[in-house]
Amino acid sequence: MTQGLRVQNLTKYYGDYKALDDVSFAIEGGQFVTLLGPSGCGKTTLLRVIAGFLECDQGEVYFGDKLINDVPPNKRDAAMCFQSYALFPNKNVYENIRFGLRMRKVPPEEHKERVEEAMAMVNLTGLGERRPYELSGGQQQRVALARCIVVRPQLLLFDEPLSNLDAKLREKVRVEIREVQKKLGITAIYVTHDQAEALAISDQVITMSAGCIIQNAPPRDIYDRPNSRFVADFVGTANIVPCRILERTGMEYLVQSPYGELRAVDADCDLPAGAEGYLCIRPEDLLPSGKGESSNQICGAVRTAVYMGNLLDMFVDIGTEQIRASIAKDWNVTEGEAICFRVAPDKVRILGG
Amino acid sequence: MNNRTKTGDPRILMKRLLRLMLPFAFIMLFIAWIVIPMGYSVLWSLVDPQKGWNYPDLLPKGLALTNWEYVIKHTKIGSAMGNSFFIAICTTLLSFLFAMPTAYALGRRNLRGKQIFKTAILLPMILPGMAMSIYVGRVLYYMGFSGTYTGVILAHTLIGIPYMLRILVVSFESMPQDILDAASNLGAGPWVRLKEVYLPMLLPSVVSGSIFTFINSMEEFTMTFIIGLPAVKTLPTVLFTYLGEGFSQTRASVVSLILLIPNLALLMIVERCVKTEYMGAALGKM
Ligand SMILES: Nc1ncnc2c1ncn2[C@@H]1O[C@H](COP(=O)(O)OP(=O)(O)OP(=O)(O)O)[C@@H](O)[C@H]1O
Numbered sequence: 001m002t003q004g005l006r007v008q009n010l011t012k013y014y015g016d017y018k019a020l021d022d023v024s025f026a027i028e029g030g031q032f033v034t035l036l037g038p039s040g041c042g043k044t045t046l047l048r049v050i051a052g053f054l055e056c057d058q059g060e061v062y063f064g065d066k067l068i069n070d071v072p073p074n075k076r077d078a079a080m081c082f083q084s085y086a087l088f089p090n091k092n093v094y095e096n097i098r099f100g101l102r103m104r105k106v107p108p109e110e111h112k113e114r115v116e117e118a119m120a121m122v123n124l125t126g127l128g129e130r131r132p133y134e135l136s137g138g139q140q141q142r143v144a145l146a147r148c149i150v151v152r153p154q155l156l157l158f159d160e161p162l163s164n165l166d167a168k169l170r171e172k173v174r175v176e177i178r179e180v181q182k183k184l185g186i187t188a189i190y191v192t193h194d195q196a197e198a199l200a201i202s203d204q205v206i207t208m209s210a211g212c213i214i215q216n217a218p219p220r221d222i223y224d225r226p227n228s229r230f231v232a233d234f235v236g237t238a239n240i241v242p243c244r245i246l247e248r249t250g251m252e253y254l255v256q257s258p259y260g261e262l263r264a265v266d267a268d269c270d271l272p273a274g275a276e277g278y279l280c281i282r283p284e285d286l287l288p289s290g291k292g293e294s295s296n297q298i299c300g301a302v303r304t305a306v307y308m309g310n311l312l313d314m315f316v317d318i319g320t321e322q323i324r325a326s327i328a329k330d331w332n333v334t335e336g337e338a339i340c341f342r343v344a345p346d347k348v349r350i351l352g353g
Numbered sequence: 354m355n356n357r358t359k360t361g362d363p364r365i366l367m368k369r370l371l372r373l374m375l376p377f378a379f380i381m382l383f384i385a386w387i388v389i390p391m392g393y394s395v396l397w398s399l400v401d402p403q404k405g406w407n408y409p410d411l412l413p414k415g416l417a418l419t420n421w422e423y424v425i426k427h428t429k430i431g432s433a434m435g436n437s438f439f440i441a442i443c444t445t446l447l448s449f450l451f452a453m454p455t456a457y458a459l460g461r462r463n464l465r466g467k468q469i470f471k472t473a474i475l476l477p478m479i480l481p482g483m484a485m486s487i488y489v490g491r492v493l494y495y496m497g498f499s500g501t502y503t504g505v506i507l508a509h510t511l512i513g514i515p516y517m518l519r520i521l522v523v524s525f526e527s528m529p530q531d532i533l534d535a536a537s538n539l540g541a542g543p544w545v546r547l548k549e550v551y552l553p554m555l556l557p558s559v560v561s562g563s564i565f566t567f568i569n570s571m572e573e574f575t576m577t578f579i580i581g582l583p584a585v586k587t588l589p590t591v592l593f594t595y596l597g598e599g600f601s602q603t604r605a606s607v608v609s610l611i612l613l614i615p616n617l618a619l620l621m622i623v624e625r626c627v628k629t630e631y632m633g634a635a636l637g638k639m
């Protein structure tokens with residue numbers, strides 16, 4: 001098992017612009033961690049600081065227990081897959097991928113086998129002789145991926161390595177990345193915009209916004225127990241409306257919201273009775289039920305309903321607000337029809353700001 | 354449908370005509386500008402002095418190699434050409450060695466006053482050649498380099514550096530940082546980065562910078578004349594001084610054609626040897 005990674009209080013300025021704002025987290029050796037966040041929130045900047053291309057203005061980076069702030073990038077045992085691919089234009093695919101092996105003094109007789117293995121993993125077999133400019137965008141991206149995986153470093157940094165691949169290939173390569181990473185016990189940080197991918201692949205998801213870490217938790221917690229409006233909204237879809245807490249006993253709440261009075265059970269919330277907050281319900285947690293058949297109901301009129309194949313996606317007018325619900329595909333609803341949903345209290349989440 | 358009804362439109366026809374005519378017009382212009390003078394030059398150099406080529410005739414009455422023989426025999430052109438090549442090669446190498454680190458600093462480092470320095474370095478290109486030559490001649494004279502190859506090479510280098518530098522700076526500036534980072538990320542130290550990343554990507558610029566410097570040195574007259582004579586003789590000094598003795602159109606043509614030969618040869622060699630296609634492709638596809 002390889003060493004873990006720890007960063008502490010990282011701050012990075014570009015001129016006056018604060019691209020990283022007091023970022024701290026720790027990754028155990030062999031863990032696969034995803035960085036998730038909107039465009040421009042500082043993901044690439046963070047990877048560049050970890051890889052050593054950028055010096056941070058404050059803070060420390062540790063590989064294992066070793067402080068590596070002053071170690072030059074070519075001496076850090078980390079390999080990065082660049083968002084811009086950054087292939088060497090004058091080298092062919094084979095030489096691009098082999099570069100890291102040569103630099104790391106891997107015995108030459110191993111090169112061929114390892115390069116070919118990496119090429120097969122990303123479906124590039126047979127393209128070894130091509131130059132980067134003779135490849136499609138997706139193929140270039142796969143070369144970039146193979147080039148960093150082939151060196152089997154302590155730490156792998158992926159900056160949106162699959163963004164240019166079609167859905168099928170994306171899934172295949174994603175699974176293979178994960179397998180290799182597990183087999184070799186490499187610690188990995190993986191940047192993606194795709195939250196489904198983030199949830200599917202990682203041990204831990206770090207959500208970022210504007211240079212700050214908002215939540216750092218396992219995928220299940222990120223989705224089911226978001227700690228803020230931002231995370232709830234950014235990861236998956238969620239119905240989020242303002243609410244006021246009427247009563248609170250322990251972790252049971254009664255809240256007033258545009259969706260009506262609802263009961264909620266939320267262990268993470270620390271808002272007192274009388275406080276304002278936000279209420280968050282996932283579309284798939286809304287279950288159709290006859291009016292008055294159960295407690296904790298939300299009722300309205302169907303505005304639109306779209307058959308998505310695997311489910312029925314609909315927007316329902318509730319007073320002036322709307323709620324989005326994803327229900328089983330066998331339901332038949334017509335637009336304008338009155339409909340009621342029930343929602344389990346522990347699926348209603350109450351969030352501060 | 355719409356397209357079909359429009360084909361008869363005179364404006365569309367006009368556009369099509371223009372699209373055909375424009376390249377044609379440029380080719381004609383090029384011919385008028387380059388090929389015709391060259392052709393006449395060749396003809397002039399081949400005019401038979403016994404028969405001459407006078408006003409109403411479109412072509413000379415007879416052709417002969419007399420002028421070529423005369424010029425070659427009377428000017429020791431062989432050794433002058435050797436000198437010229439030697440000086441031009443040294444100049445190019447020296448300019449390259451000086452320009453490389455400077456261009457790196459200007460192109461990839463954030464230096465204060467970079468802009469001023471970049472402009473200053475172009476000065477030798479704008480200053481009048483004669484003024485420069487006299488001044489540089491003085492300096493080199495005091496340094497004891499007058500009439501030596503070293504002096505001439507130094508002077509040529511001074512003129513060549515701005516060209517080399519300008520091209521290299523732009524090329525350094527446009528190199529994607531990510532590619533360099535990728536190299537160090539994979540474990541490459543400074544030497545490997547220079548050899549395997551910088552140089553191949555700079556190659557097209559190095560080549561064009563070298564061509565400029567080389568040709569400039571081959572054709573430099575004033576500097577060589579003021580600093581090098583009498584000991585150092587290059588193609589231009591030999592040929593131009595010779596021209597001064599008694600100007601004749603026919604022999605001047607021979608001279609100008611001889612001056613052209615090394616440059617043409619160089620261009621052809623370079624065209625063959627250097628493939629620059631990948632550069633553009635690498636920078637364009639991101
Ligand atoms: N060299 C730079 N100079 C100034 N500002 C920069 C520089 N590089 C990045 N930034 C800014 O820093 C912020 C973070 O950039 P970064 O590239 O880390 O974003 P990102 O999270 O990777 O975004 P994306 O998902 O679009 O790749 C952005 O607002 C960007 O404009």
Ligand SMILES: [Mg+2]
Nearest residue numbers: 043044083159
């Ligand atoms: Mg990025």
